[in-house]
Amino acid sequence: MSIRKRLIISHAAMIITPILVLVVIMGLLHIVFTGNSSSGFGTWGDTDSDTQMELFTQLKKTVSLHEEKLFDESYLHRINEQLDKEETYLVIRKGNHLIYSSKEVETMTLDELPSFGSEESRPVVIRNGEDHFSVLHYDFYFQDGIKGSIFLLNHAPSFVTYARVFFPIFILSLILILFITNATLSYFMSKKILRPVNQLSSASDKISRGDFDFTIKPQGNDELNRLLRTFDHMRLQLKESIELRDQYERNRRELVANISHDLKTPITSIMGYVEGIQDGVADTPEKQKQYLDTIHSKTNYINQLIEELALFSKLDVNRETFHFEKVNITAFIEDYQREIEDDMDEKGINLNLNGHTTSNVLIDRNKMIRVIQNIIYNSVKYIEKTPGEISVSLTDKEKMVEVCINDNGTGVPEEDLKNIFNRFYRVDASRSSDGSGLGLAIASQIIHAHKGNIWAENRNSGGLRICFTLQKVEDEERG
Numbered sequence: 001m002s003i004r005k006r007l008i009i010s011h012a013a014m015i016i017t018p019i020l021v022l023v024v025i026m027g028l029l030h031i032v033f034t035g036n037s038s039s040g041f042g043t044w045g046d047t048d049s050d051t052q053m054e055l056f057t058q059l060k061k062t063v064s065l066h067e068e069k070l071f072d073e074s075y076l077h078r079i080n081e082q083l084d085k086e087e088t089y090l091v092i093r094k095g096n097h098l099i100y101s102s103k104e105v106e107t108m109t110l111d112e113l114p115s116f117g118s119e120e121s122r123p124v125v126i127r128n129g130e131d132h133f134s135v136l137h138y139d140f141y142f143q144d145g146i147k148g149s150i151f152l153l154n155h156a157p158s159f160v161t162y163a164r165v166f167f168p169i170f171i172l173s174l175i176l177i178l179f180i181t182n183a184t185l186s187y188f189m190s191k192k193i194l195r196p197v198n199q200l201s202s203a204s205d206k207i208s209r210g211d212f213d214f215t216i217k218p219q220g221n222d223e224l225n226r227l228l229r230t231f232d233h234m235r236l237q238l239k240e241s242i243e244l245r246d247q248y249e250r251n252r253r254e255l256v257a258n259i260s261h262d263l264k265t266p267i268t269s270i271m272g273y274v275e276g277i278q279d280g281v282a283d284t285p286e287k288q289k290q291y292l293d294t295i296h297s298k299t300n301y302i303n304q305l306i307e308e309l310a311l312f313s314k315l316d317v318n319r320e321t322f323h324f325e326k327v328n329i330t331a332f333i334e335d336y337q338r339e340i341e342d343d344m345d346e347k348g349i350n351l352n353l354n355g356h357t358t359s360n361v362l363i364d365r366n367k368m369i370r371v372i373q374n375i376i377y378n379s380v381k382y383i384e385k386t387p388g389e390i391s392v393s394l395t396d397k398e399k400m401v402e403v404c405i406n407d408n409g410t411g412v413p414e415e416d417l418k419n420i421f422n423r424f425y426r427v428d429a430s431r432s433s434d435g436s437g438l439g440l441a442i443a444s445q446i447i448h449a450h451k452g453n454i455w456a457e458n459r460n461s462g463g464l465r466i467c468f469t470l471q472k473v474e475d476e477e478r479g
């Protein structure tokens with residue numbers, strides 16, 4: 001549930017709950033008060049008791065049948081005694097005189113009593129601002145034609161007494177209920193809000209200290225928990241980018257170290273040969289030629305290394321420009337195969353092309369030659385048997401063409417397969433001493449720039465297979 005909804009419900013509950021509880025308490029108080037009416041309390045407009053009504057009817061009959069009894073003290077006294085038990089008092093009015101008043105109300109004046117003809121209104125008589133009487137009222141005419149009224153005054157509980165007991169209870173209950181409702185709702189609401197807020201605050205604290213290795217556990221789907229989720233996502237991304245930055249920094253250091261090493265070795269040997277000539281160690285023209293040839297091959301190597309490094313770093317920072325063209329991949333490989341045919345013959349290697357596809361791919365010709373060349377010449381380098389076998393196979397996939405170059409060389413230990421595309425990675429540095437370990441890294445960068453994939457696997461029959469994919473150019477794009 002959203003926090004907005006929860007707040008609305010909580011605010012509504014803060015109003016509704018006290019009202020409901022108050023209604024219940026009022027009801028209970030009502031029962032308590034009315035239940036005690038016989039012991040002195042009664043509520044306003046209480047229904048008249050049976051005895052009262054009986055005596056009231058009897059008095060009405062007396063009026064019409066034995067009017068003289070209304071002047072009979074002993075008769076009235078008897079009635080009065082019975083009424084007294086009900087805390088009800090009798091008053092009889094004739095004209096402007098009160099001809100009978102019970103002792104308890106004998107001080108009551110004519111003005112305080114309801115007027116003749118108002119018997120339907122069931123009024124309440126208030127005496128001295130304190131005593132309340134609910135009134136049963138009967139009007140009639142005496143035989144001599146004078147207006148008469150009979151009043152049964154029921155001593156209702158004093159409003160002040162009632163209020164004195166009732167209002168403190170009411171106010172106290174109100175305060176208590178408001179306090180309890182408020183405290184309960186605040187507790188649950190703050191728990192719901194504070195938990196994620198605390199999590200956020202401790203997470204921000206950890207991140208500011210560079211600690212990204214913790215988990216945030218959002219519970220629910222409200223606004224704050226959604227914020228927690230986004231925050232956790234941000235933490236993961238930040239962690240990844242920092243790891244990447246560290247990785248780049250490590251790579252940079254490694255690169256500098258490798259370059260210095262790879263340049264230092266041939267330069268040291270060149271210096272040795274130059275000194276050999278200078279010092280006259282190479283004392284015959286044959287020896288001198290041999291020294292110079294070695295110096296030439298070492299400088300060649302350095303030149304090649306620098307050229308590879310320059311290409312690699314350009315590809316690494318995306319500075320190398322690509323000129324993509326639509327090319328028939330079968331024809332493209334066949335052309336390249338023809339180009340290196342003589343060289344392969346010379347090296348005693350059979351180079352075959354298997355599979356055929358009419359599909360066109362979008363490639364940069366020169367860069368693709370570089371890829372194929374790097375892979376094929378690796379095979380040439382690592383084939384130890386004769387005849388060497390290299391085959392290029394083409395497979396049509398749904399949106400890709402898969403190119404695989406297979407050899408019957410030494411293969412690569414399984415655990416090294418995933419690393420051979422890393423810069424400067426050489427499985428056995430001593431065996432591939434003339435390589436810099438950049439050939440496959442460059443191939444991988446070029447293939448990725450073509451939005452393809454490259455991978456290596458060992459062949460069951462022995463030897464290595466390196467495959468890469470190239471995106472096909474769709475038919476409609478060809479036209």
Ligand SMILES: Nc1ncnc2c1ncn2[C@@H]1O[C@H](COP(=O)(O)OP(=O)(O)OP(=O)(O)O)[C@@H](O)[C@H]1O
Pocket residue numbers: 308374378379380382407409410411412420421425426427428432434435436437438439440441464
């Ligand atoms: N066909 C293969 N057979 C066996 N091992 C291979 C083959 N191709 C590559 N490797 C291994 O993978 C490593 C990386 O190859 P990569 O072409 O990147 O570097 P390199 O050939 O050593 O040097 P460079 O290509 O820069 O002259 C090689 O050193 C070698 O150990």
Ligand SMILES: [Mg+2]
Pocket residue numbers: 374377378435438439440
């Ligand atoms: Mg190589």
